[in-house]
Amino acid sequence: MVVGRAGFKFQNWAQTYGSNPELYFQPTCAEEVKEILDLARQRSKRVKVVGGGHSPSDIACTDDFMIRLDKMNKVLKVKRSSTYSKIVIGWLLSDPHSVIALHSLSAPRIGAVSEVAAAGVIGTGTHNTGISHGILPTQVLSLTMMTASGEILECSESVNADIFQAARLHLGSLGVILNLTLQCRSAFRLQEIQFSSPLQQVLDNLDSHLKASEYFRFYWFPHTENVSVYYQDPTDKPPSFKTSWFWDCFVGYYLLELLLWISTFISSLVPTINRFFFWLLFSGRSERVDISYKVFNFDCRFKQHVQDWAIPIKKTSEALMQLKSWLEKNPHVVAHFPVEVRFARGDDILLSPCYNQDSCYMNIIMYRPYGKDVPHGEYWLEYEQIMKRVGGRPHWAKAHTCTRKDFEKMYPAFNKFKNIREKLDPTGMFLNAYLEKVLY
Numbered sequence: 001m002v003v004g005r006a007g008f009k010f011q012n013w014a015q016t017y018g019s020n021p022e023l024y025f026q027p028t029c030a031e032e033v034k035e036i037l038d039l040a041r042q043r044s045k046r047v048k049v050v051g052g053g054h055s056p057s058d059i060a061c062t063d064d065f066m067i068r069l070d071k072m073n074k075v076l077k078v079k080r081s082s083t084y085s086k087i088v089i090g091w092l093l094s095d096p097h098s099v100i101a102l103h104s105l106s107a108p109r110i111g112a113v114s115e116v117a118a119a120g121v122i123g124t125g126t127h128n129t130g131i132s133h134g135i136l137p138t139q140v141l142s143l144t145m146m147t148a149s150g151e152i153l154e155c156s157e158s159v160n161a162d163i164f165q166a167a168r169l170h171l172g173s174l175g176v177i178l179n180l181t182l183q184c185r186s187a188f189r190l191q192e193i194q195f196s197s198p199l200q201q202v203l204d205n206l207d208s209h210l211k212a213s214e215y216f217r218f219y220w221f222p223h224t225e226n227v228s229v230y231y232q233d234p235t236d237k238p239p240s241f242k243t244s245w246f247w248d249c250f251v252g253y254y255l256l257e258l259l260l261w262i263s264t265f266i267s268s269l270v271p272t273i274n275r276f277f278f279w280l281l282f283s284g285r286s287e288r289v290d291i292s293y294k295v296f297n298f299d300c301r302f303k304q305h306v307q308d309w310a311i312p313i314k315k316t317s318e319a320l321m322q323l324k325s326w327l328e329k330n331p332h333v334v335a336h337f338p339v340e341v342r343f344a345r346g347d348d349i350l351l352s353p354c355y356n357q358d359s360c361y362m363n364i365i366m367y368r369p370y371g372k373d374v375p376h377g378e379y380w381l382e383y384e385q386i387m388k389r390v391g392g393r394p395h396w397a398k399a400h401t402c403t404r405k406d407f408e409k410m411y412p413a414f415n416k417f418k419n420i421r422e423k424l425d426p427t428g429m430f431l432n433a434y435l436e437k438v439l440y
């Protein structure tokens with residue numbers, strides 16, 4: 001019999017949200033997951049499965065029952081011939097990297113971190129970049145889910161197809177995802193070339209950049225014209241590493257955090273900090289070659305507040321220039337670097353921010369040096385207004401102020417998702433405060 005632990009405190013990675021689940025469970029098999037759901041039903045408790053806890057919002061929080069599937073951590077099946085691998089959820093993405101690599105496979109793309117669960121990643125619509133690629137949920141070929149009644153459902157394009165279109169971006173609201181089948185490609189190395197370019201030039205040549213590199217993205221340094229462009233492309237070249245001596249040594253890390261902390265007292269320093277670090281780290285050109293996941297992953301060193309909306313790709317320049325000119329007109333508002341701009345192909349997943357449209361994701365951040373909150377309300381509000389004006393949809397895991405009324409306008413299939421959700425979970429077992437805000 002599975003036993004729940006009292007006294008567990010949950011906190012998300014950015015330490016911006018947390019909760020005190022009444023009982024915390026780490027089941028070892030599907031039968032134990034069913035026992036937990038039975039107990040929750042008997043006691044009228046809600047249930048939340050948590051993955052890596054990396055969502056910057058309160059989407060994974062609950063004060064009732066919390067489940068983590070980290071004890072169900074094994075690769076179920078790796079089928080080399082048709083290039084897919086089946087992994088059991090609860091396993092952080094960092095672990096299967098090495099296992100599937102043994103079979104000469106890699107995920108075609110992952111997000112900036114791997115200390116996240118596969119079900120967590122797809123649950124919020126995690127994305128990377130590359131206009132020929134969809135968001136990460138588009139890599140899912142099938143999944144197995146336990147619903148609130150304890151029934152196990154298989155879904156794919158051919159079995160329970162409607163549920164599959166909802167479950168590939170599930171918000172943790174449909175059931176417990178027990179495993180999923182992930183599309184892989186033959187293991188590959190990526191060459192990353194980074195170079196600087198003025199903002200206007202990058203925006204004027206967006207189409208050529210998108211064609212020039214499979215995984216193109218860029219960083220804009222607010223309060224400046226500076227941009228750092230990244231091309232990442234599969235290569236047969238041997239591994240080689242750039243010497244980012246300053247960044248990798250502790251001096252760079254400590255100096256940036258210290259300067260950001262000082263700027264919480266003298267905010268007018270922020271534009272200079274942005275300029276200085278661009279000059280120091282990003283103004284030249286660098287290259288490296290490594291295993292794909294090591295290049296996709298990024299060492300996010302600082303806790304931060306973050307917003308990331310997907311907008312129609314044709315609105316990229318308009319939206320970024322509006323943000324830039326608003327910051328210029330409001331010098332009392334400061335913005336940390338970088339604004340990260342990435343791209344994703346449109347898809348047909350019901351709650352995907354890229355539903356039916358090729359999209360540009362525009363990610364803004366405000367760091368929390370030494371855990372200190374930095375004022376960002378005005379910046380956040382203006383950014384959201386711009387994103388809404390150009391037809392954007394917010395990342396489900398990150399900060400936003402949208403509610404059901406906004407989402408009904410943004411998503412043609414919003415009510416279809418809700419109907420599927422209510423059939424699978426009629427008593428609202430998998431709801432929490434975040435989901436009530438966005439769905440009801």
Ligand SMILES: Cc1cc2nc3c(=O)[nH]c(=O)nc-3n(C[C@H](O)[C@H](O)[C@H](O)COP(=O)(O)OP(=O)(O)OC[C@H]3O[C@@H](n4cnc5c(N)ncnc54)[C@H](O)[C@@H]3O)c2cc1C
Binds near residue numbers: 052115121172
């Ligand atoms: C440092 C950092 C870098 C990031 N980089 C990127 C990036 O490059 N691109 C991007 O798009 N996002 C990025 N994010 C956001 C991140 O990818 C998402 O928040 C993702 O959902 C985190 O996965 P997780 O396993 O931590 O999920 P959690 O935050 O633990 O959970 C997310 C949701 O999934 C549900 N869930 C988890 N497991 C299950 C399961 N087995 N069954 C049912 N529901 C489940 C939870 O209930 C919750 O609703 C980043 C976040 C951080 C902190």
